[in-house]
Amino acid sequence: MALHPTIAEILANLPHPEGPLDPAAMRAGDDAQVPPLEERLPLHTVDDTIAHTPTGDVPIRIYTPADADTYGVLVYFHGGAFFLGSLETHDHVARSLAHETGLKVIAVDYRLAPENAFPAGLDDCYAVVRWVADHGDELAWDENTLAIAGDSSGGTFVAAVAALAHDDGFERITHQVLYYPSLDLDFDVDRYPSLRQNAEGYGVETAGLKGFNSFYTDSGADPADPRVSPLKRTDLTGLPPALIVTAQYDPMRDEGEHYGARLTDAGAEATVSRYAGANHGFVQHFSWIPDYHQVFAETAAFLRGDRK
Template sequence: MALHPEIAKFVASLPPPAPGPIDPVALRAADEAHVTPLAERLPLHAVEDVTVRTAAGDDVPVRIYTPVAVGPYGVLVYFHGGAFFLGSLETHDHLARSLARETGLKVVSVGYRLAPEAAFPAGLEDCYAVLRWVAEQGEGLAWDGATLAVAGDSSGGTFAAAVAATAHDDGFDRITHQILYYPSLDLDFDAERYASLRENAVGYGLETAGLKPFNAFYLDSGADPADPLASPIKRTDLSGLPKALVVTAEHDPLRDEGELYGARLRDAGVAVTVSRYEGAGHGFVQHFSWIPEFHAVFAETRAFLTEPRA
């Protein structure tokens, strides 16, 4: 299927990349400039900003979204995307609100530290620390003690997969679901590794040639593409991980690594759903979920979260 006309129109409007090195500060400012004003955001029962103090003494900002007044609630811990150097609680606020409204879960969005200022694995450690904090503070969050999901889009999907693996290795078995929206699971960007890196190389928004420079801040900070914490698809044993929903986009260079990861999870005995959205490109949940056929991803997420635990 061709790229959806609304996405194609947006891609055609994008200016060519600026010459010279990528400026993370300028790109962050540009992202923040497009954030929807607070008065126009999806209303929920409550949205609260708090700070989580980790065992290492670091302070991590989080935003807690409560969909309705009466609990208890299942909890979804959300990690935003942005190639490990972009994104914030603000840029993904609308996505977190939609997840809370559509799933009925309390969403805890994590403002983890970004590269290059924070070297690997600082961001990942923040994400894992907040997950453990949620479990420890369950009563205060009105957690139902049953559903505890991790989720993320793009590089946030990398963190979600790595957090699920870290929790498993630590013997922390409270995670019930992992939700990976078009995840970046293999930071070895050799175009010969996956057909989608070649098929979707140019013209769909995220381009294969841009993967290395956009992820360079993270890789140069110490993330090794061979390390399963940086490239979760490199993990040898995927058995025992939480059930997974892996959402991919037809016109995404990262499509095939997500689908391969789903297949490897299934082969390891993990209950997994792999769902490809036709006509979509990378980032469609964040940027184009207002299109009805793509908004369906929230209904699919809700259905996945309410299935009996495998």
């Protein structure tokens, strides 16, 4: 299938930035695209608070979809190449996840590179997951479902958190959901066919991956470290069931699909779902297109235990 025509039209009209990347300017540009509160999907409650964790205070946003006695919980890590993204830029993703899954969604405002050295952001994400389990009563957690989900670099954190939890003997994570994850920060173009097949013209380009991730790697994240590149982990046994969503026209498509294959080989449950005609970032940028909004329903089915 060709690139979705709506996506193709929008990409064709996007400006091509020149010169060095400026995190402050790019963050401001993203913030300018956030819709006003009255245009956002309404939920029962949306509350900002602080998770007081052993690694520090982490801002979080709690999305409660409806009035209920108890809830399953999904902890969500936004994308943005480790230096972009916020509770605001990905608010619509978290709202859609809460609405479609019926789970209480907790979005993590983790520390960003380059201002914060590795592993600050990863520590925040893992700490909030542990905080949820420790504060189940006040969250009305049902103590059954504790899922983690993330897009792009947030998907990197999902895989890394799942592994850290396993190694620590923390077995409460029930599902991991990764949307077009970046799982191998060694961007040698010969490592995965999709790095060449989708190198140019689809929004995120192979030649730019190293530069975008340099804010993270220059702040101490070593691509050889499995916490940075989860595909470097040699043993994937014992990890929670995974839904890995990939995009046909994503340079990083194959590493996500390879992660799914390796999980299966290790005896873990893994579902890989490739979205035809989609590009990297479609959950954040194009989930208003009906074909791609379906990703939230698919996530809900996976979390319910419906298997293809």
